[in-house]
Amino acid sequence: MGIPVPMATRIPVRITVNGVEYAAEVEPRLLLVHFLRDNLGLTGTHVGCDTSQCGACTVYLNGQSIKSCTVLAVQANGGEVTTIEGLAVGNDYDPVQQGFWEMHGLQCGYCTPGMIMSSHALLDRNPNPSEEEIRHALEGNLCRCTGYQNIVKAVQRAAELRAGK
Amino acid sequence: MVAEKLVGQPLKRKEDPRLITGAGNFLDDIKLTGMTHAYVVRSPFGHARITSIDTSRARAMPGVVGVFTGEDLAAVNPLPCAWPAAGGENNMNTPRVLALGEVHQVGDPVAVVVAETRYQAKDAAELVDISYEELGTVVDAYKATLDGAPQLHENAPNNVAVRWTCGKDADEVSAALAASDVRISQHIVNQRLIPTSMEPRGSIGRYDEGTGDYTLWATSQAPHVHRLLITAFILGIPEQKLRVISPDIGGGFGQKIFCYFDMPLVLWLSKAVGRPVKFFEDRSENYLSAAHGRDHITDVEIGASRDGKITALKVDTYANLGAYLSTVAPGIPTTLYGRMVAGCYKIPAIHVNVTGVYTNTAMVDAYRGAGRPEATFLIERVCDLVAQETGVDPAEVRRRNFIQPADFPYDTGIGMLPYDSGDYEKALDKALWNSSYADLRAEQARRRAKGNRKLLGIGLSSYVEVCGIAPSKYMGAQGWGAGLWESANVRIHLTGKVVVTTGSLPHGQGHETSFAQLVGDELGVPFDDIEVEWGDTLGTPFGFGTYGSRSLTVGGTAIYKSTAKIREKARLLAAHMLEANPEDVIWQDGKFQVKGSPESSKTMQEVALAAHVAYDLPEGMEPTLEATTFYDPPNCTFPFGTHICVVEVDADTGEIDLLRYVAVDDVGNVVNPLIVDGQVHGGIAQGLAQALFEGAVYSDNGELMTGTMNDYAIPKASQLPVYELDRTVTPSPVNPMGVKGAGEAGTIASTPCVANAVIDALAHLGVRHIDMPITPEKVWRATSAR
Incomplete structure (x- = not known):
């Protein structure tokens, strides 16, 4: 009752x-x-x-x-x-958004906004994370489509973009 | 200049800009004027009689628009089951929109509150007073069939929903087993899984009093099919009076194929309250009442020769189908499981017996792979059991039993369509090479010799699956209640821009991109000029939707054939424009050219303009460039490959470390390698998670113990390995593009691969089998017992 x-x-x-x-x-x-x-x-x-x-x-x-x-x-x-x-300024995507697009870091896109925000926060704390650090930092974000491999690559690519590479 | 082909390129996806900016349009993002919110009151009992329902306190709550029970919807038909098992016994029971009289599972919908806000609806739902008289429950498929077990439905004695067999006569296979030098039997449980797309399910209904039209927005992998089922079978309204729209779908994995109670419910409610009604389940509701997957209990008897050739296979499977039959449930453990148990192998004597069973649990239906993962898990465990028993290397066992390239098209003799094409040994050899298999076995032997407590395990899985589920004649013979062709409409507008309408229904697979690549090449128009439309029954031809890795093979071929029709019409018009004989005009380098004089040419865009203004068309030609195709393929397609997993198991703690994961897949020709690899990654992750982490658990009284993501182990980034992918390419002869399908392969291959790896690590200790999920505790128990 x-x-x-x-x-x-x-x-x-x-x-x-x-x-x-x-x-x-x-x-x-x-x-x-x-x-x-x-x-x-x-x-x-x-x-x-x-x-x-x-x-x-x-x-x-x-x-x-x-x-x-x-x-x-x-x-x-x-x-x-x-x-x-x-995150995006006008038509300019944030480097994390760009990284996810370039590296196919999303499929259905439902987890993606949260995944991008968490990745963004990781790169704020640690601009050049190792693969292990990325996987650890994203433990609080679940993705059912990608198996995470391209999400890791997307964050690595975003780190490069943020460093102007 | 010859334009570079789009097909084969790893192009970035068209759908991503909206999804990376938060501009996607998912079901719960939709707000309609005057929209109300529905919250469903569900059964807390696994099996009970409803003795009374009092909605008066709920009705008095703030914001409440209406409260309804099963009595109010008594005139509405139960949901249909569209795929009874052909040639078998089917004791059909399907769920009602709201329960009437009795509930059969925790989470059965009993009443619904409609209110101004979702918080208000939830508040009021707390005050719907329902009395129940509890009845006995059973959650295990085998136990449910025993005499004395609680009975769920009157027409299903011993809770048997489906009885079905395939292959040779049971006695004949028993004789073959008896004549085999090596005999093995094994009890194998393929545990229940919860698909868990990140977006749960939901629906929005709107009834228009003026026109009598209904609109349903739904998280649906098959909107046309849902329109048919809801109108003709459930609500009894004319099919043309319902429009179904699938917005962006946040993953499905099969769970969003099926027709669920909330779809007709929101439509009925909208008419009843005179306003649009939204239902969007929370995660626990999804776990409780949306369809689950797998859940087989199998006893297998294996006959083999001393050199590792499988001579006979007798399979007895209890498939838990849950409290009712979901939309296509009986077809999964029969056609898609029983008829695929031969895997990649020539096995002379097979008999499969399947008993589909009702239990007080959520319905079980197709989940990524649907039947093939269960079949592949079985046969790939069988291969390793034979290897262990005979001392023949697991890779060699597979090699010795493979169907050979010259054997295709190959009939396994158990009622599946003939396998289309394959070179299983090539994929196996590539996987062995990429994983340095011989070195791994040597390292394993070294560790074992030294008594190293870090045990190395190497798992193999060679798989073949059936994709492009379609041929209507075959599916009809299998009991499927409709065709399974697919539709495509392609049109080139006056401006040269192209719109493709497909009956396929992407929910993460990137159809907007892959289909545009295909069309761009065939019509000679730029990638960015092509729009792929999907997910709305309004003004579009019927389509069957996306599942069974059928979108490119069936839906894509329908598109391909439409482009061919357009190109032929455009060629005739180009000839007219060039004042040339049609037979002298050819399509070359993305243009229509007069043979031998390439300077005399017309682009597709020029022809499209002429076709639309229609000032000067050849005699009898209709204006515009547009074509519709309904494609019904002659056969399914059969992707295959070999995966190899390397694990390190701590003999003292049972901890499992995934050291490597090597995959070689053959999905035929590839349109977008980025997308195909992504499908394989995600598939491997899901299958691997079944081997090591996931499992839906019910208490004996029918309570779902894994009812939230806190309890159900969806893998995290830190728990998964790097996937080392490779391919062989054996085009399918079934369709003109030579594609086979890629959506389910990873899931099908990886579960047995990882399970085999862990068991292989323990094989020298005498461990033959461990049921999934293979947790450190189970490993520890298996090893410490020895």
């Missing part, structure tokens, strides 16, 4: 997403990923598991890559979020 949920109170939040500040009143339980997808229409961030395994919902929050299915929108109040939609 469920317990009746009281009429949800709403809490005002201000969250900057991809450089634009948004003000909204949200339920305390609203997940950041649903705020991004349903409130803002930024549907590039995906939900694949609900239990924080798959990483399809990875975004940046205040410079850190996080799983937005495990963060409440109210926890992001006052924060800065970058999603997959905020």
Whole structure:
């Protein structure tokens, strides 16, 4: 038997997403990923598991890559979020996006935004990771299509592109 | 200048720009005006009678638009099963849209709440009060057939859904076994898997009161088929009143082939509430109630000669089909498994007995490879068992039993279509060479001699599979309820731009790219001028969709044939434009030329313009350049290859290290090597994961113990090896492009390859077989027991 949920109170939040500040009143339980997808229409961030395994919902929050299915929108109040939609500048893809395209680092594309965000965060921390470091860093992102080999290559290619090679 | 051919080039994919920028359009990304959200209340019991349902508290919740139960949908037909086993006994039971009276598995849909938001729908679903009277459960396919086991369905005594045999008479094969010098028997479990596309399933229904038209957006690998099944079989509405749209699909691996309850449900609900309704399952719902794969229990008896030739094979398989029959479930362990157990080998006496069984578990249906992985696992374990028993090297056992190149087309005698072409030894030799097999065996012998606790294991798997599942006549004889041809419409617009409409349904395979490469070469138009459209039944010819590695072999050939028709019409028009005899005009270097005078030529774009403005066409010629083809191939295609895996097993802890993975695949001619390699990579990963990590586990009372990604072991990047790929190319004679299909090969080959490697590492300790997933614990138990 469920317990009746009281009429949800709403809490005002201000969250900057991809450089634009948004003000909204949200339920305390609203997940950041649903705020991004349903409130803002930024549907590039995906939900694949609900239990924080798959990483399809990875975004940046205040410079850190996080799983937005495990963060409440109210926890992001006052924060800065970058999603997959905020990576490319005009028609210029981010080097990580370019790397994934060139090395066939995606097939169905569902895990890809999260995978790109996590790879981006890895390269921010470690601009020249070894294969082992890449595989370790991406443990929180699951892909069912590629078997990861071309994702590793994509990150290596992105590292080259970021280094201007 | 001769333009470089597009086919064969590793071109970057056309579909990627939208997918790397977050601009893909997946089902849950779709928002319609006035859209409501459905949340399904599911059975917490594996088997129970529903004694009462009270929806009043749920109805009173904020935002609730409606609450419905099985009673409300009593007039809606159950879902259809489109592939009963031919020539066998079929006791058909298919699921209702919402359960009525009884539930047969945890996760069976019992009621549905429609609300303004998904949070509200979920809140209210908590307050649907349902009383159940629990009934007995059984989750194991063999135990379910025993007298006294709980019965799921009245018309299926002993829970038998399907009884089917193939091959020679059982007695004849028993006699062949008795006459064999070497006899081996083995019990083999091919465990249940959960496909796990990264995108779960979902659907959106919209009913238009003004026109009476329905629209369904669905995570579907086969939208035309779903339109047919939903209209003609479930809802009883005219087929033309439903449009089905597949948006971008986040992986399928077979699970999105089937017709599921939510598809007719959202359409029915939309009419009932007068607004669009979205259903999008969460991961646990997907794990609970979308179709699973594999789940065979097999006893195999093997006869062989002392020099390793397989003389007889008797197979008895219990296939767990779950609580009901899914859309094509009976066809998988029969035609696609039983008829493929010979693998790459000449085996004179085979008998296969299959019992498909109902249990209180999720339905089991096609999952990447669908039957062939189970067949290949069996026969490749058989090869290693024969090697172990006879002392003949596993590579040599395979070589001695291979079907030879001169034998094709080859009939295995167990009711499969004849294998089209192959050179199995060539692929084996290449894999042996690429892996330095002899050196590996020498190293293994050294370690064993020294008593090294790091045990080296070398696994082989030579596979052949059946792809391009299509020939309608054959499939009809196999019980399949419709044709399996594929459609393609190709048209060149006035501006010279090309639109291709295909009945294939990409969900990660890169059809937009591969098909554009094919069309670019055949029509002489640039890659970027070609658009490949798919996934909408509106205004497009019927198509059967994507599964069984059939898109390029069947759908691609339909496109190829359409381009040929266009080119022939364009050639006649070009001759008219050049004032030449049609027989003197040829297609060369991507243009129409008058034989012997290449300066007198027309491009396809020039001809397209003339065909569209239609000011001056040859007598009787219709305007425009457009062609539609419905292609029904004469045979399936049979890709093959050999994979070799090298593992190091810690004898003290049971830990398994994947040292190398070498694959040699023959998928016929290759359109885009980047895409084909990607398919093989992903396939290997999935098959390897079955060998070492994955397995769906039910408790005895029918609860799914692996109900989240926390419990079900999808492999991570750090757990997988580097794949060393290579190819041989044996074109298929079945289709004009000589292609064979590449989507499932990796999965089919890798499971036995990796399992054989681990067991090989332990073979000198007397270990003959370990059931999957082969975890360190199982290895430790197997070794420490000796």
